[in-house]
Amino acid sequence: xxxxxxxxxxxxxxxxxVGGILIQNGKILLQKPLDDDYxxxxxxxxxxxxxxxxxxxxxxxxxxxxxxxxxxxxxGEIFFPWGARPCHQICLYYRIALKDxxxxxxxxxxxxxxxxxxxxxxxxxxxxxxxxxxxxxxxxQELMGHILSGSKEVYHFVxxxxxxxx
Numbered sequence: 001x002x003x004x005x006x007x008x009x010x011x012x013x014x015x016x017x018v019g020g021i022l023i024q025n026g027k028i029l030l031q032k033p034l035d036d037d038y039x040x041x042x043x044x045x046x047x048x049x050x051x052x053x054x055x056x057x058x059x060x061x062x063x064x065x066x067x068x069x070x071x072x073x074x075x076g077e078i079f080f081p082w083g084a085r086p087c088h089q090i091c092l093y094y095r096i097a098l099k100d101x102x103x104x105x106x107x108x109x110x111x112x113x114x115x116x117x118x119x120x121x122x123x124x125x126x127x128x129x130x131x132x133x134x135x136x137x138x139x140x141q142e143l144m145g146h147i148l149s150g151s152k153e154v155y156h157f158v159x160x161x162x163x164x165x166x
Contacts, residue, residue: 002047015089020096080161
């Protein structure tokens with residue numbers, strides 16, 4: 001496929017991303033870069049790639065598992081600092097399922113990595129009980145209540161960490 005839809009301009013960064021919500025046995029699978037907060041597993045959409053193709057590629061690359069992409073859960077407009085520049089990110093979040101649940105550990109944590117701009121990022125993948133989500137910092141925080149509600153409605157949210165930083 002083509003290059004990631006990730007534009008780094010002098011004054012800002014634009015990112016088009018997709019995330020997968022994997023819930024099994026009352027637990028959600030989250031990723032956690034070492035020394036950072038939890039986040040939804042996913043990645044940047046590549047040019048001429050569908051969001052489903054992106055999620056399938058990202059899960060194969062990061063946790064070596066094949067997934068089924070189910071329904072759209074949420075659309076996020078997210079603003080946050082990307083180094084010294086502001087980033088404007090559009091992210092689509094889908095419910096997903098493992099094609100073969102035995103492909104990955106079903107409890108606790110396991111490790112993998114991602115590649116961003118040629119730099120390897122070590123990741124911990126953690127099964128977190130849904131009842132523990134309210135006490136954790138999970139990016140994007142605005143999505144956690146909708147996940148916990150179990151709603152089938154597509155949720156639109158805006159997360160502006162740039163306002164918080166001012």
